[in-house]
Amino acid sequence: MYLFALSTAEQGASMALFEENTLVFESRLFSRQTHSKGLLPMIEQAVESREGMTVDRIDGFIAARGPGSFTGLRIGISMVKGLARAVSKPCAGVSSLDGIAFRFCYSQKPVCVMMDAKRKEVYSAIYQFHRGRLLQKGPEMVCSPETAIDQAGSEALFVGSGSKVYRETIYSRTHDKGVLSTPSMDGVSACALVLSALSDEGVFDFKNHPLNPVYLRKSDAQIHFEEKTGA
Structure with a gap:
């Protein structure tokens, strides 16, 4: 079984690929550029690290669901949902913490x-x-x-x-x-996301681990909007 994990909860990005319980690839990106510019090359590198590996051989996809950067989380979650849907495999969210x-x-x-x-x-x-x-x-x-x-x-x-x-x-x-x-x-590690997931047999039960962002508080934009409108 292959598991792929991605975190874009913070300024950098973290990516990991596991075969059963063994880490076979891990990569971190530290950049001030938006996550979307560096993620696809990272994913290609992860897949190409295993001979004969293709995305459709991945059995499950995991993303950091938050808390963290509002924009970063949306990018990472959208990327993982898109990959999972493209190959008809399950995906789940794991806490950034x-x-x-x-x-x-x-x-x-x-x-x-x-x-x-x-x-x-x-x-x-x-x-x-x-x-x-x-x-x-x-x-x-x-x-x-x-x-x-x-x-x-x-x-x-x-x-x-x-x-x-x-x-x-x-x-x-x-x-x-x-x-x-x-x-x-100190950073959110995709490897640690998988370790958390492996500790929970029901991680791909979407009722308990939906892949939706968890922010824990309102965004600055929402707070400013409510202050202006009195909502």
């Missing part, structure tokens, strides 16, 4: 994901793993960094772009007990 947390699934500490959401807020969820298995996941939320830190506790591992933006806040509120990941591990 899972795409960070599952990079640390062997952590013995609680894992607090903090994606920078701007406006002095973070997208956050708290995970507890045991030997690579997810034991518990807290609710996904958009909140102040202080709220996320206090809910995670002083002994947590703090990961994601927000953990670096609010590094000093973490150290202050945990009395220097909080541990941060290395910056290179």
Whole structure:
């Protein structure tokens, strides 16, 4: 079984191809250009990395469904839906926060994901793993960094772009007990999206994992529109 995953939740893009439980291709794109300009060459590279591989041999497609960049998410989700429909294969969405947390699934500490959401807020969820298995996941939320830190506790591992933006806040509120990941591990990983999906046998059950964007809060455009119209 082949699984293909894509994340465009952040400025960069991440792509992975799995054969059964084995990662056979992974690629990341770091560019200030729109995701749409670099995705197709990345997909071609992923498919061509396996001799005799074609898109129609992929059994399932996974996309980061958010939270994250509103425009980026729409591009990635549309791309994955289009590929899945073209070859009549299932597709599903996995949380962007899972795409960070599952990079640390062997952590013995609680894992607090903090994606920078701007406006002095973070997208956050708290995970507890045991030997690579997810034991518990807290609710996904958009909140102040202080709220996320206090809910995670002083002994947590703090990961994601927000953990670096609010590094000093973490150290202050945990009395220097909080541990941060290395910056290179902060992004949403397509590989980790697949690891999350493989932990859930019903991932392609669309009732539970619909491939629709999950923003957690309103866009700036919607907020400005409501302010102008009084909606």
